[in-house]
Amino acid sequence: MINHHRSVKVLRRGDLAKLTGCNLETIRYYENIGVMPEPPRSSKNYRVYDDRHVARLRFIMRARELGFTLDEVRDLLALVDGGAQTCGEVQGLANAHLASVRAKIADLKRIEHVLSSTVAQCSGDDVPECPVIDALREEA
Amino acid sequence: MINHHRSVKVLRRGDLAKLTGCNLETIRYYENIGVMPEPPRSSKNYRVYDDRHVARLRFIMRARELGFTLDEVRDLLALVDGGAQTCGEVQGLANAHLASVRAKIADLKRIEHVLSSTVAQCSGDDVPECPVIDALREEA
DNA sequence: TCTAGGGTCTGTAGCTGGTACAGGCTCAAG
C-alpha cells in the first residue's frame, strides 16, 4: 500500500495510538487541554502527525507513569520547550513531586498498618462479631 | 434557645456536619448515592437526623479514611444492615481492600525509586543538561 | 460499480468522590 502523494508515511491518530500505546481518545484529550500541540490537518481534515509528536507523547506518558499530574507535565514541557531550561529548575519540579509521592506512601502505609492489624484479629468464622466492624463503629 | 415543640433536640443537616466533621454537601451526596439513608423530613421539608445517622456517617467516614471506596463502603454497610454479617465475610472485603492498598504502595515505591535515583544524578546547576529530562526522553 | 467495513471527525456524557454555587424558602433576632 503506497502513498502516491508523499514518499514519507503519514501518521494519523490511530497510528500514533498504536506506536505509543496511548488510547486513541486520550490523544485528542491531550490536545484539547494543551499538552499535545494541534497537529496540521490533511485536506480531509485528518490530523497528521510526525516523529516529534511520537516523541512528545512518549514524554508525556512516561511522566504520567511516574505520577506527575498533567499540570506538572505542562510545567516540564514548558521548561523543555523554552529551550533554556536548567537542570536546577527541573530538579525542583521533580523534588516537589517526589515529596508528594512520599507523602502518599506514608498515608497508605498508615492505612495498611491499621487494616492489617485489625484483620489479624478476625476469627474469620461464621460469627457476627468482627473486629473490623468494631473498629469502624468505635466511638472516637 | 429552647425548642418549644420537642423535648429532644432535632438534628438538621448542619448539625450532623458539625458533629461528624463531614462537609455539609457531602451528606446530601451520600444520600443521593444511597450510602446514607433518606432521613425523615420536618413539616418545612428539612431533613431530620438522629443518633443513628450520626453513627452511620461516622462509620462511613472511618471506612473512607481507611481508603475503602464508596462501593466497598456500600458492601460493608449491606453486611452490617443485613444483621447476619459474619466475621468471615467482612474479613474477605477487608483483605481485598488490603491487597489493593499494598498494590498501590508497591506502585508508588517503584515510582519513588525511579524518581529519587534520577534526581540524585542532577547537578542542580544552571545547565540545560538534566538527567530527569533525559529519563523522560529516553527511547524505550 | 456497488457495498461493507474500517478509520476519522466533532461534540458530549460518563466515571469517582466530592465541592460549590444560584435561586428560592423559612425562621429567629434585633
Next chain:
DNA sequence: CTTGAGCCTGTACCAGCTACAGACCCTAGA
C-alpha cells in the same frame, strides 16, 4: 420589618480520562 443564617433543589465543576453517537471518507472485494 429587615437582615442574616440556615435549609431546600438542581446543576456545574475538578482530574484524567474513556466511550459513544452521528457524520464523513476511503479502500478492498464481489
